[in-house]
Amino acid sequence: MPSTTEYIGRFAPSPTGPLHLGSLATAIGSWLDARCNNGRWLLRIEDTDTPRCSPGAAENIITTLHKFGLHWDGDVVWQSQRSSAYETALNHLNATGHTFPCACSRKNVEQANGPAPRHHSQHYPGTCRHGLPASKTARAVRFRTSNATTGEPVIARWNEWGEGLTQENIEQVHGDFVIHRADGLWAYQLAVVVDDLAQGITHVVRGADLKDSTGRQVALMQAILETKSPVEQPEIAGALHPAIPVYRHLPLILNERGEKLSKQAGATALDLTDLTGEMNRAWAVFGLPAIATDRPSDWLKQAAPMWASYCQRGNQNA
Ligand code: GLU
Numbered sequence: 001m002p003s004t005t006e007y008i009g010r011f012a013p014s015p016t017g018p019l020h021l022g023s024l025a026t027a028i029g030s031w032l033d034a035r036c037n038n039g040r041w042l043l044r045i046e047d048t049d050t051p052r053c054s055p056g057a058a059e060n061i062i063t064t065l066h067k068f069g070l071h072w073d074g075d076v077v078w079q080s081q082r083s084s085a086y087e088t089a090l091n092h093l094n095a096t097g098h099t100f101p102c103a104c105s106r107k108n109v110e111q112a113n114g115p116a117p118r119h120h121s122q123h124y125p126g127t128c129r130h131g132l133p134a135s136k137t138a139r140a141v142r143f144r145t146s147n148a149t150t151g152e153p154v155i156a157r158w159n160e161w162g163e164g165l166t167q168e169n170i171e172q173v174h175g176d177f178v179i180h181r182a183d184g185l186w187a188y189q190l191a192v193v194v195d196d197l198a199q200g201i202t203h204v205v206r207g208a209d210l211k212d213s214t215g216r217q218v219a220l221m222q223a224i225l226e227t228k229s230p231v232e233q234p235e236i237a238g239a240l241h242p243a244i245p246v247y248r249h250l251p252l253i254l255n256e257r258g259e260k261l262s263k264q265a266g267a268t269a270l271d272l273t274d275l276t277g278e279m280n281r282a283w284a285v286f287g288l289p290a291i292a293t294d295r296p297s298d299w300l301k302q303a304a305p306m307w308a309s310y311c312q313r314g315n316q317n318a
Contacts (some may be wrong), residue, residue, distance in 0.1 A: 001048075003243075004182045006039070006202065006203050007037040007038065007039025007040070007200065007202055007203055008034075008039060008040045008042065008199065008200050008202045008203070009030050009033060009034035009039055009040070009041050009042070009195070009203045009204070009205055010014045010029075010030070010041065010042040010043070010044055010199065010204070011026070011027050011031070011041065011042075011043055011044070011065075011070075011204070012043075012044040012045075012046050012192065012195075013027075013045065013061050013208070014046045014047070014049065014052065014053070014055055014059035014097075015045055015046075015047050015053050015054065015058035015060075015061060016052050016057060016262075017054050017055060017057055017062045017267075017269075018057060018060045018061065018064065018269040018270070019060075019061055019065070019268065019269075019270055020200065020261050020262070020267035020268065020270060021253050021259075021261055021267065021278065021281055021282050022207065022252060022253040022260060022262070022267060022271065023281035024068070024270060024278060024279070024282040025250065025253055025283065025285050025286075026205075026206055026207050026301075027070050028068075028279065028282055028283060028300075028303070029205055029250045029286070029307075030084060030205035030206065030250075031070045031300070032300070032303055032304060032307040033203065033205045033307070033311070034135055034203070034205075035300075035304060036070070036304055036307055036308045036311070037203075039202075040073040040074070041072050041205070042046045042072055042073060042074060042077065042131070042199055042201070043062075043065070043072040043076045043077070044076070044077040044078075044079065044195055044199070045061070045062075045076060045077070045078050045079065045080075046078060046079050046188070046191065046192070047078060047079050047080045048160065048185060048186045048191050049185060050185065058078075062076065063103035063177065064117070064270065064272065065229070067272060067275060067296070068275060068278075068279065068296050069110070069296035069297040070300075071298070071301050072178070072276060076147050076200065077195065078146065078310055079186075079191050082191070082194070082195065085194050085195075085198060086186045086190055086191055086194055087256065088307070089190065089193075089194045089224060090179065090180055090190065092224065093143070093220075093223060093224065094203065096223070097144070097148050098143060098144055098293070099142060099143055099144060099179065100116075100128060100129055100130040100131075100141070100142055100144055100176070100224045101128065101132060101138030101140075101142075102124075102127075102132075102138060102139065102140045102142045102176075102178070103128055103132050103133065103136035103137060103138055103139055104124075104127050104128060104140075105139065105161070106122070106126065107184070107242050109122045109124060109125065110122060110259065112125040112127065113125055120145055123174065123175040123190060124174075124175035124176040124177065125175075126175070126176065127217065127237070128142070129142075129144065129176060139182035140181055140182040141178070141179055141180035141224070142176040142177060142178055142179065142182060142196070142222060143177055143178075143179050143189075143216075143219070144174055144176055144177060145170045145171040145174065145176050145177070145219065153169050153170065153171035153172060154169075154170045154171055154222070154223075154239070155168070155169055156170055156214075156215040156216070156218035156219040156222065157169050157218065157222075157244075157245075158214065158215075158218045158240060158244050158245075158247060159240065159242055159244075159246045159247070160214070160246075160247050160248075160249075161246055161248035162248070162249065164179055165240075168215035168218075170215055170216060170219045171216070173214070173215065174216055177189065177216055179220070179303050183244045188213075188298065189213060189216050189217055189220060190220060192213075192217060193217050193220040193224065194224075195222050196217075196221075196245060197225075197243060198220060200243075201244065201245050202245050202249070203246050203248065204245045204246070204247045205244055205248045205250065206247075206248075206249065206250065207252050207260070208249040208250060208251060208252050209252060209256055211247075211249040214247050214249075218244055221241070221244055222241065222244070224316075225241050225243055225244075244297045250285075250286075251285050251286065252285070253282070255267070267308045275294075275296050275299075276293055276294055276295070276296060276299045279296065279299050279303075280299075282305070286310060287310075288303075288306055288307075288310060289302060291300050291306075291308075
């Protein structure tokens with residue numbers, strides 16, 4: 001992904017378990033992409049969803065990345081320490097009319113919609129959008145995906161690597177979505193956006209399972225950015241806001257049932273006695289040939305030019 005401007009990438013694992021082949025592939029892809037562009041590569045531990053986090057998993061991920069030679073720049077950012085930034089963003093979105101309190105449970109939404117097809121998020125039916133129904137109390141906060149006055153839908157616009165300028169009608173595709181959960185936790189969509197903006201991320205390189213979240217994340221960014229003073233955040237007429245990153249979604253390693261590797265889908269921990277063997281197995285997902293060396297730093301050095309030509313090929317096919 002050649003770029004003339006500064007490149008800041010990141011790897012943002014959720015510490016639900018140790019790294020597995022799938023997360024290693026994402027880490028290698030985003031690391032190489034940053035390094036091939038003379039960029040910075042930041043590490044953010046996404047530990048907001050405390051019930052899903054495993055004790056010791058974050059520390060384990062940190063040590064494992066070092067073993068693979070995937071060193072990052074600057075300090076590790078921990079989402080569990082960023083609550084006040086999320087609170088500020090939420091207050092800002094509340095004050096600018098981009099949110100509403102919602103009393104609906106997941107069951108209410110399902111009852112209103114009927115069963116959703118597998119892997120499809122439920123489209124919010126709008127029950128609390130014009131005010132909480134009588135005698136109901138707010139449980140969560142939702143992002144409003146159409147303008148409260150004009151009814152115009154929110155359209156997210158971003159650059160998707162290999163596809164170019166992409167847009168999504170968030171109202172139509174997802175409907176109003178939760179940014180502060182009923183259990184009091186920050187929703188992934190809000191936390192990731194506040195952090196990507198705060199860290200000045202220019203390129204988000206991650207697994208293809210998160211492609212579906214991109215439009216919602218960009219919509220939140222647009223809402224956060226639109227009301228900043230023009231001097232602070234200059235808008236470029238007709239172009240995307242400069243703070244909105246380029247997104248690139250990498251192919252996923254699937255298990256024998258065709259599911260994305262994850263702790264829940266039975267992914268096993270990496271074999272740390274065969275580091276470059278694991279790197280080659282992860283790398284195979286990009287269709288790239290094995291690299292013969294025992295040293296991770298050497299492996300990464302040899303992988304860099306291969307990654308650069310892989311990216312060029314991808315660009316031509318786009
Ligand atoms: N924390 C997310 C995960 O591990 C990734 C977030 C992102 O890259 O945007 O699935």
